[in-house]
Amino acid sequence: xxxxxxxxxxxxxxxxxxxxxxxxxxxxxxxxxxxxxxxxxxxxxxxxxxxxxxxxxxxxxxxxxxxxxxxxxxxxxxxxxxxxxxxxxxxxxxxxxxxxxxxxxxxxxxxxxxxxxxxxxxxxxxxxxxxxxxxxxxxxxxxxxxxxxxxxxxxxxxxxxxxxxxxxxxxxxxxxxxxxxxxxxxxxxxxxxxxxxxxxxxxxxxxxxxxxxxxxxxxxxxxxxxxxxxxxxxxxxxxxxxxxxxxxxxxxxxxxxxxxxxxxxxxxxxxxxxxxxxxxxxxxxxxxxxxxx
Numbered sequence: 001x002x003x004x005x006x007x008x009x010x011x012x013x014x015x016x017x018x019x020x021x022x023x024x025x026x027x028x029x030x031x032x033x034x035x036x037x038x039x040x041x042x043x044x045x046x047x048x049x050x051x052x053x054x055x056x057x058x059x060x061x062x063x064x065x066x067x068x069x070x071x072x073x074x075x076x077x078x079x080x081x082x083x084x085x086x087x088x089x090x091x092x093x094x095x096x097x098x099x100x101x102x103x104x105x106x107x108x109x110x111x112x113x114x115x116x117x118x119x120x121x122x123x124x125x126x127x128x129x130x131x132x133x134x135x136x137x138x139x140x141x142x143x144x145x146x147x148x149x150x151x152x153x154x155x156x157x158x159x160x161x162x163x164x165x166x167x168x169x170x171x172x173x174x175x176x177x178x179x180x181x182x183x184x185x186x187x188x189x190x191x192x193x194x195x196x197x198x199x200x201x202x203x204x205x206x207x208x209x210x211x212x213x214x215x216x217x218x219x220x221x222x223x224x225x226x227x228x229x230x231x232x233x234x235x236x237x238x239x240x241x242x243x244x245x246x247x248x249x250x251x252x253x254x255x256x257x258x259x260x261x262x263x264x265x266x267x268x269x270x271x272x273x274x275x276x277x278x279x280x281x282x283x284x285x286x287x288x289x290x291x292x293x
Contacts, residue, residue, distance in 0.1 A: 001013070003019055003025070003104075005104060005107060005134050006057040006104060006129065006131055007130070007131050007165070007169045008057055018071075021055040021056055021057040021059075021071075021103075022056070022070055022071040023071055025108070026076045026077075027053070027077050027079065027082055027108050028053065028054040028055065028071065028074035028077070029052060029074055029075060029077055029082075029085075029285075030053070030068045030074045030283040031281055031283045031284065031285065031288065032050065032051050032088075032089065032286065032288055033049075033050060033281075033286050033287045034046065034047030034048070034092060034093075035047055035048045035049075036048075038050075038098065038146075039191075039227055040189070041186055041190055041191040042095070042098065042144070042146065042196075043095070044095040044189065044190050046094060046095050047093075047094060047095070048094060048096055048098040048123065049086075049092065049096060049120075050281075051082075051086075051097065051099050051102075052101070052283065053099070053100060053101050053104070053105055054069075054071045054073060055068075055069065055071040055101070055104055056068075056069035056070075056101050056103075056104070056127070057127070057129060058127045058163060059161065059162065060150075060160055060161045061237060061241055062160065062202070062232070062234075062235055062237065062244055063235065064231075064233045064235060064280050065101075065280065065281075066235055066236075067283065068101075068283055069101065073283045073285075075288045075289065079111045079112045079115065080112075080115060082108070082112040084116075085288070086112065086113070088287070089287070090119070090120055094120060095120060095190055096120050096121040096122065096123045096191075097118050097120060097122050097123065098123040100125045101125070101126070101127065102124060102125065103126055103127070106134050106137065106138060107137075109138075110137060110138065110141060117141070121144050121192055121193065122142050122144070123143070123144040123145075123146050124138065124144070124145050124146065124147075125146040125147075126146070126147050126148065127150065128147045128148040128150060128170040128174070129161075129163055129166060129169055130147075130170075130173035130176075130177075131173075132172055132173060132176045135176040135177060135180060136176065136180075138180070139180040142180065142181070143193045144181065144194055144195070144196070145177040145180070145181060145194075145195045145196070146196050146198065147173070147174060147177060147195065147196070147197055147198065148198045148200070149199050149216065150166065150170070150212075151166050151167065151208060151212065152167055152208050153167075153208050153211070154166060154167055154168075156205065156208055160202075160244070167215070171215075171219060174220070175220075177195050178195055181195055184225055194225065195224070195225065196225045196226075196227055196267070196268075197216065197225065197227065198229055199213070199227070199228055199229065199256075200229040200230075200232060201228070201229065201232070201252060201253050201256050202244055202248070203232065203244050203246050203247065204243040204246075205244070206252040206253075206255050210256060210259050213256065213259055213260050216265075217264075217265070222264035222265050224265065225267045226260060226265040226266070226267035226268070227267050227269075228253075228256060228257055228267070228268070228270070229270050230248055230253045230271070230272050232244075232247070232248045234246060248272070253272060257269055
């Protein structure tokens, strides 16, 4: 079957070839463990049961998980094994199952959840570049959408993520996510259902961040739960990307933060100290292999 799971619509047979996501059809994982650095209502005290998928349908040039998004790190697993991992993370006390960069494996994830659907929430942790058709398929299985909204300017999204239609696609995707989970339900400090919208402020592009917040407010209103991120880490960038080849300045982040507050958004903010490589997970295949392997 030819793959058109995401907006790239590569229309290729991923059992034989890799798509733009740099992944074939067999699920490839880089890390499965308890993660404590998500938003407080996701990580809680026990941690979020994160499943890091290798490959990515956006592949931003500044990605801090570069080796994973380019599929340089990972181990292939069966759909049955993926379902077992969900159960193992649940048994470890995870507050939820957090599917990180899952888009290109959405169909395989649905098959795994049909084998075993945990009693804890399923979190779909995405870059926001999603197909409405795929999100409709996911509706019965996903409890929480933890989605990026990266850009307003499509010239910027094209240059940094090779996505010349990011604004339109991400807007339509977010509308569908809200249709799938229209109400944020938080119990005892933990999210059970709903949508969180993340936005990472990029160096030299706080103007675009301001436009993103204005767009979200004008399109969805300020009831969106917003997570404003400063966790930008300078990776190995060529001189072509000199504009983002430095750390984020406090004044840039504060400018965007204050604008979000002026619009009435509620949610989360990051300390600037989060712009550090120590917060990048060690993708050592922990939890991917069976204990006896």
